Amino acid sequence: MPLIVIVSLILLKYVPAMAGLPLARAAGVAAFFSAAFLALRLVQSEEGLAVDGWEELRPSMGQYFACYGMGALAAALLAAVIVIGRARHVDAAQLSATFLVAVLLAGLALWVGLHSLAPRLRWNGAGLEHRSAFGRFTRIGWGEVQAVRQGWGVSIEARNGARVHFSPLSSGAANLFHHAENRARRNAETATRAFASL
Numbered sequence: 001m002p003l004i005v006i007v008s009l010i011l012l013k014y015v016p017a018m019a020g021l022p023l024a025r026a027a028g029v030a031a032f033f034s035a036a037f038l039a040l041r042l043v044q045s046e047e048g049l050a051v052d053g054w055e056e057l058r059p060s061m062g063q064y065f066a067c068y069g070m071g072a073l074a075a076a077l078l079a080a081v082i083v084i085g086r087a088r089h090v091d092a093a094q095l096s097a098t099f100l101v102a103v104l105l106a107g108l109a110l111w112v113g114l115h116s117l118a119p120r121l122r123w124n125g126a127g128l129e130h131r132s133a134f135g136r137f138t139r140i141g142w143g144e145v146q147a148v149r150q151g152w153g154v155s156i157e158a159r160n161g162a163r164v165h166f167s168p169l170s171s172g173a174a175n176l177f178h179h180a181e182n183r184a185r186r187n188a189e190t191a192t193r194a195f196a197s198l
Contacts, residue, residue: 006030033069037062048172056122057170067112074105116167123176128156130164138162142183156180
């Protein structure tokens with residue numbers, strides 16, 4: 001994804017309508033942020049935090065960096081739009097593009113905060129418990145786990161329709177993913193044997 005953004009910014013630089021925009025600088029900022037994010041991924045823990053017999057997912061340094069970094073960059077861009085817009089005449093296209101990028105970054109920072117930093121997810125030998133950013137509580141026993149799907153995020157699905165989503169970038173996510181995947185496979189094998197014995 002970061003490579004697509006960087007290459008797109010570089011290619012847009014050569015479009016005549018975009019010639020006035022600081023796309024080369026934007027590509028440099030995107031490259032810096034992606035490099036810093038990848039470096040922080042190296043210190044991400046695979047184990048959850050053990051608390052009173054439970055293991056808990058914790059936001060990783062990469063998630064904190066993504067949320068607060070994008071928020072700070074959005075605030076800086078918005079301040080630049082306000083200050084530069086008042087101080088001197090600037091091309092309206094540049095000002096509009098900068099404002100749009102600031103709003104987009106603020107929205108992304110909010111999305112990361114709500115989906116990665118605010119939720120609480122913990123598990124033990126009996127099952128897992130999830131509390132969303134808005135307070136919605138979901139509990140899934142390991143015997144009910146039907147499937148585990150991974151895409152942009154990880155989704156654990158139960159037979160009763162309950163579903164829990166979490167970020168694979170969280171500390172402890174790898175451990176929880178493998179544990180849930182093993183449980184789903186065992187539950188499927190048990191169901192197959194029970195069906196065959198009928």
